[in-house]
Amino acid sequence: xxxxxxxxITTKLQITCRNCSLSDLCIPRGLSQKDVERIGNIxxxxxxxxxGDFLYRQGDRFRGILAIKAxxxxxxxxxxxGNEFITGYFLPGELLGFDGLADERHACSALALETLTxxxxxxxxxxxxxxxxxxxxxxxxxxxxxxxxxxxxxxxLSQKGAEERVTxxxxxxxxxxxxxxxxxxxxxxxxxxxxxxKYLGLTLETVSRILKKLDAMGLVNVNARSxxxxxxxxxxxxxxxxxxxx
Numbered sequence: 001x002x003x004x005x006x007x008x009i010t011t012k013l014q015i016t017c018r019n020c021s022l023s024d025l026c027i028p029r030g031l032s033q034k035d036v037e038r039i040g041n042i043x044x045x046x047x048x049x050x051x052g053d054f055l056y057r058q059g060d061r062f063r064g065i066l067a068i069k070a071x072x073x074x075x076x077x078x079x080x081x082g083n084e085f086i087t088g089y090f091l092p093g094e095l096l097g098f099d100g101l102a103d104e105r106h107a108c109s110a111l112a113l114e115t116l117t118x119x120x121x122x123x124x125x126x127x128x129x130x131x132x133x134x135x136x137x138x139x140x141x142x143x144x145x146x147x148x149x150x151x152x153x154x155x156x157l158s159q160k161g162a163e164e165r166v167t168x169x170x171x172x173x174x175x176x177x178x179x180x181x182x183x184x185x186x187x188x189x190x191x192x193x194x195x196x197x198k199y200l201g202l203t204l205e206t207v208s209r210i211l212k213k214l215d216a217m218g219l220v221n222v223n224a225r226s227x228x229x230x231x232x233x234x235x236x237x238x239x240x241x242x243x244x245x246x
Contacts (some may be wrong), residue, residue, distance in 0.1 A: 035133040042125045048117050055096070055110035055118065062100030064122045065140070068092050071116030072190045074199075075099075077108040086199040088150070089113075089173075089191065093180050095143045113190040158201050165200040166210040167239040170220070174229055187227040 049055065055066060055073060068090055075088040075096070087108060090096050100106040104123075121129065130137045157168045170187065178184035191199075197207045211227070214220045219235045221228040229235060 032135075035135060038133055039121070039129060039136070042129060043119050043121055047120065048115065049112040050116075051112055051114050053112045053116075055112065055116075056100070056106050058106055058109045060100070060106045062097070062104045062106060062123055064097060064120045065095055065126070066097045066110075067095050067119045067121075069117045069119060072113045073110050073116060074113055074191060074195065075108045075110055084198065086195055088154070089199070091173075091176055091180060094176075095147075098144055098147055154199075162200075162202055162206050163210055163213075164239060165202060166196075166207060167214070167235055169196065169200055170214075170227065170229065171232070171236055171239060174232060184232065185229045187229065189225045189227060 049071075056063070058076075058078060070092055072092075073090045073096065074086055075090070077085045077087055079085070088096075090110075096110055097106075099108055126140075130140075153172070157165055160168070173187050174184045177187070193207045193211070194204045196202075197204045200207070211220070211222045214235070215222045219229070219231050219238070221230060
C-alpha cells in the first residue's frame with residue numbers, strides 16, 4: 001500500500017501539472033488527462049535556482065528535459081579557445097536540454113538569468129514515458145522542431161544588418177511573450193545589452209546606439225532594465241522594409 005506521504009506528494013504533482021498556467025505550451029499540450037497524470041507522477045518539479053546558477057554545464061551528462069516554469073535562462077557555448085557565444089534565450093513554458101540527447105553530454109551550458117524554477121523529466125524515465133504515453137513522443141518532436149526552427153531563424157537574422165538584428169530580436173521576444181500570455185509590449189531585460197550583442201553578433205555600443213535610435217523614433221521606450229514597445233506595427237514594418245533592401 002502506498003504510504004500517505006507518497007500519495008500526498010503524487011497528488012500535489014498531478015494537481016500542479018493539471019493546473020499549470022503554461023500547460024498548453026509545455027509537454028502536456030494536446031495530451032489526455034490520464035496522460036498528464038502519468039507525466040505528473042514522474043516529473044521532478046519546483047527546483048529553484050538563483051541568477052547565475054547553472055541548470056547544466058557544457059560537457060555535463062544529459063539528465064533530462066527541463067521545462068522553465070518561472071524566470072528566464074540563456075544558453076552559452078565555448079569554443080576551443082574559450083570564447084563565449086550566446087546561442088539562445090528561454091522563457092517560461094519553453095523546454096531545454098535537447099542539446100544533450102545526441103551524445104548524452106550537453107553541448108552548451110544553461111544559466112539562470114534571474115530566480116528561476118523548472119520541472120524535469122528524468123532521462124531514465126523518458127523511454128518509459130514515451131511507451132506509456134505515445135503522444136508524448138509527438139510533443140517532444142514538436143519541441144525539437146521548434147528548437148531547430150529557432151536556430152535557423154537566429155542564423156538568418158545574424159546575416160542581416162545591425163538594425164534588422166536588433167528589431168528582429170525585439171519582435172521575436174514580443175511574440176514569444178504574447179504566446180505565453182504575457183504583455184507583448186513590456187520586455188523585461190533580464191539579460192544585459194552586452195549579452196544581446198553576443199547573441200546578435202554585435203558590439204555593446206552598436207546595440208545601445210540602435211536602441212537609442214528606436215527610442216528617438218518613438219517606436220520603443222528604453223529604460224535601464226526594460227523596453228516598452230510603443231508601436232509594434234511600425235517596428236515590424238521597419239524590419240520588413242530593411243529586409244527587402246538587404
